[in-house]
Amino acid sequence: MDNLFVICELENGTIADISLELLTKGRKLADQLGCKQEALIIGHKLKGLEKEAFDYGADVVWLADDARLEHYTTLPYTSIAVELFRQEKPQVALLGATSYGRDLGPRVSSALSSGLTADCTALEIGEHTDKRAGKTYKNLLLQIRPAFGGNIIATIINPEHKPQMATVREGVMKMEKCKEPRSGEVKKVDVDKFVRPEDFVVNVIERHMEESGVNLKGAPVIISGGYGVGSKENFEMLYQFAELIGAEVGASRAAVDAGFAEHDRQIGQTGVTVRPKLYIACGISGQVQHIAGMQESAMVISVNNDQEAPINKIADYAILGNVEDVIPKMIKYYKENSK
Amino acid sequence: MKNFKIIVLAKQVPDTRNVGKDAMKEDGTVNRAVLPAIFNPEDLNALEQALRIKDKYPGSTVTLLTMGPPRAAEIIREGLYRGADNGYLLTDRAFAGSDTLATSYALSRAIMKIGDFDFILAGRQAIDGDTAQVGPQVAEKLGVPQVTYAEEIVDIKKNKAVVRRRLEKGVETVESVFPLLITVTGTAPACRPRNAKLIMKYKRATTISERQNVSEDYIFMYDDRPFLNLPEWNVGDIEAEPERLGLSGSPTKVKKVENVVFQAKEAKVLEADNQSIEWLMKELISNHTLG
Numbered sequence: 001m002d003n004l005f006v007i008c009e010l011e012n013g014t015i016a017d018i019s020l021e022l023l024t025k026g027r028k029l030a031d032q033l034g035c036k037q038e039a040l041i042i043g044h045k046l047k048g049l050e051k052e053a054f055d056y057g058a059d060v061v062w063l064a065d066d067a068r069l070e071h072y073t074t075l076p077y078t079s080i081a082v083e084l085f086r087q088e089k090p091q092v093a094l095l096g097a098t099s100y101g102r103d104l105g106p107r108v109s110s111a112l113s114s115g116l117t118a119d120c121t122a123l124e125i126g127e128h129t130d131k132r133a134g135k136t137y138k139n140l141l142l143q144i145r146p147a148f149g150g151n152i153i154a155t156i157i158n159p160e161h162k163p164q165m166a167t168v169r170e171g172v173m174k175m176e177k178c179k180e181p182r183s184g185e186v187k188k189v190d191v192d193k194f195v196r197p198e199d200f201v202v203n204v205i206e207r208h209m210e211e212s213g214v215n216l217k218g219a220p221v222i223i224s225g226g227y228g229v230g231s232k233e234n235f236e237m238l239y240q241f242a243e244l245i246g247a248e249v250g251a252s253r254a255a256v257d258a259g260f261a262e263h264d265r266q267i268g269q270t271g272v273t274v275r276p277k278l279y280i281a282c283g284i285s286g287q288v289q290h291i292a293g294m295q296e297s298a299m300v301i302s303v304n305n306d307q308e309a310p311i312n313k314i315a316d317y318a319i320l321g322n323v324e325d326v327i328p329k330m331i332k333y334y335k336e337n338s339k
Numbered sequence: 340m341k342n343f344k345i346i347v348l349a350k351q352v353p354d355t356r357n358v359g360k361d362a363m364k365e366d367g368t369v370n371r372a373v374l375p376a377i378f379n380p381e382d383l384n385a386l387e388q389a390l391r392i393k394d395k396y397p398g399s400t401v402t403l404l405t406m407g408p409p410r411a412a413e414i415i416r417e418g419l420y421r422g423a424d425n426g427y428l429l430t431d432r433a434f435a436g437s438d439t440l441a442t443s444y445a446l447s448r449a450i451m452k453i454g455d456f457d458f459i460l461a462g463r464q465a466i467d468g469d470t471a472q473v474g475p476q477v478a479e480k481l482g483v484p485q486v487t488y489a490e491e492i493v494d495i496k497k498n499k500a501v502v503r504r505r506l507e508k509g510v511e512t513v514e515s516v517f518p519l520l521i522t523v524t525g526t527a528p529a530c531r532p533r534n535a536k537l538i539m540k541y542k543r544a545t546t547i548s549e550r551q552n553v554s555e556d557y558i559f560m561y562d563d564r565p566f567l568n569l570p571e572w573n574v575g576d577i578e579a580e581p582e583r584l585g586l587s588g589s590p591t592k593v594k595k596v597e598n599v600v601f602q603a604k605e606a607k608v609l610e611a612d613n614q615s616i617e618w619l620m621k622e623l624i625s626n627h628t629l630g
Binding site: 073074075078098099102103105106107109110111113114115116117118119128142146147148149150151152153154155156157158159160161201202203204205206207208209210211212221245264277278288291292295299300301302307312313314315316317318319320321322325326329330333334336337338339 | 353355356438439440443466467468469470471472473474475476478479480484485486487488501504506507508509510511512513514515516589590591592593594595596597598599601602603604606607608609610611613615616617619620621623624628629630
């Protein structure tokens with residue numbers, strides 16, 4: 001009763017990073033609320049996964065293990081989450097804002113008539129006073145998300161309905177094992193009790209998952225290009241420079257939309273959130289939606305021919321010039337001066 | 340040959356993709372009045388998928404359903420110009436303030452009133468809220484399966500549809516029985532343009548509220564040509580429970596809205612000359628930021 005649940009998503013047979021991020025955050029929220037954190041893992045051949053969930057802060061791990069659940073499909077996963085929540089009555093339930101969480105979350109919230117906030121970038125515990133009703137709610141989940149195309153930040157609450165549900169964007173929360181070794185309780189979900197045969201009317205007939213070679217989240221240095229880079233060919237310079245200094249190449253939404261870079265390189269609210277020690281923004285003007293995804297970088301260098309570009313307001317160094325002039329110079333002087 | 344009944348859920352949204360400075364008020368809220376109202380982009384992708392089913396299976400019907408203020412009738416006309424057969428506007432002050440749950444309840448009631456369907460198609464998400472919740476919540480309320488993030492309806496077999504989904508890291512093809520709700524992503528083919536003949540046919544299609552302003556001379560048309568009459572439904576028409584609509588039917592509340600403010604820094608401005616860039620690279624190397 002009244003605990004915090006994280007519905008964990010699997011990737012290649014292990015718990016996905018987004019779910020570990022949620023468990024890390026969920027641990028802190030559960031401590032503030034004075035409740036337990038429980039993880040729900042649905043799939044097949046789950047034995048051993050509980051250990052990882054404990055390491056990241058779960059107190060209880062529910063395993064719903066069944067051969068029919070090997071691949072995610074909406075209906076049986078919904079039945080399991082809905083029935084388990086009816087039984088356990090959690091106060092908070094978190095999912096990743098991935099195609100998994102954004103497919104499952106709304107279905108579950110509709111069945112339970114509980115509120116769901118999509119794509120949160122921060123979660124806090126706080127109180128709320130409804131002045132009209134003269135009522136104060138304590139220990140609510142404050143669900144903070146960009147809205148209106150990223151131009152405003154809204155704080156959403158679900159005062160009267162439980163579980164308070166939220167999906168959270170990948171990469172905005174840190175993923176950290178608990179300092180002390182932990183273990184907890186493993187509980188088996190009786191799948192046949194929760195799932196109905198008619199839940200299996202959708203079948204996955206083919207899956208092609210491409211292992212992305214791009215690791216923006218883990219990169220210490222990111223060279224990121226925007227629309228101002230001008231072309232896909234000019235992006236080649238960024239790749240050369242990145243290879244030289246051991247960096248990863250990122251891109252703004254405008255550059256991705258223009259076809260200069262692949263979608264998995266996109267940084268910003270509709271992309272990955274990064275916090276490298278150095279972020280070099282090339283030809284990026286710095287729209288809100290981009291800055292929100294990189295503002296925590298330790299150092300920002302902007303290369304832009306417009307001194308008034310918004311990116312320069314959060315930059316440590318602003319180089320006034322064209323990307324195609326500046327990057328070759330950076331390459332040259334890096335080569336000359338490193339060892 | 341089989342034909343299908345298709346309902347397309349569409350929303351009129353402010354164009355949030357190009358929010359200029361004048362669109363933000365002093366208090367950090369958005370001045371919707373200055374933003375153009377458009378057909379939600381992914382709903383157009385959904386409409387295209389519906390029209391392709393109709394192309395392939397003549398005799399199929401495409402019905403638009405939208406909920407919004409009276410002016411949202413504009414997007415029903417937009418849909419008719421592109422090949423939809425008819426459309427319903429759901430409008431009532433009681434819907435104001437609805438979150439996704441209350442919205443999906445109202446839409447599901449309207450769909451029940453429309454009647455039988457084989458497919459409901461909708462955009463994956465709308466650009467004003469970006470939640471992607473209404474589609475799945477409507478499916479749950481109607482008790483039908485859902486396929487989200489669809490890029491193409493590949494095939495329709497006897498009693499199953501084959502749909503290709505575009506996920507973050509790849510593609511997945513699923514097979515589902517129907518009736519079925521499908522949400523379509525922006526990577527799906529763009530919607531066909533308006534058709535000149537259909538514009539001629541439907542340009543005077545209006546809802547009863549819009550017709551208040553139509554001159555007497557034209558009123559006779561709506562008796563002769565019933566297709567010019569765009570049905571408009573309110574809470575009573577869809578037999579919805581009022582407490583499940585609007586603010587009272589919405590579990591989520593907006594506690595606070597803020598403008599996005601970033602911690603401004605004083606950037607050191609460098610010219611793009613050799614000397615400055617060499618200095619910067621040396622600096623980055625010596626403080627171990629690089630190398």
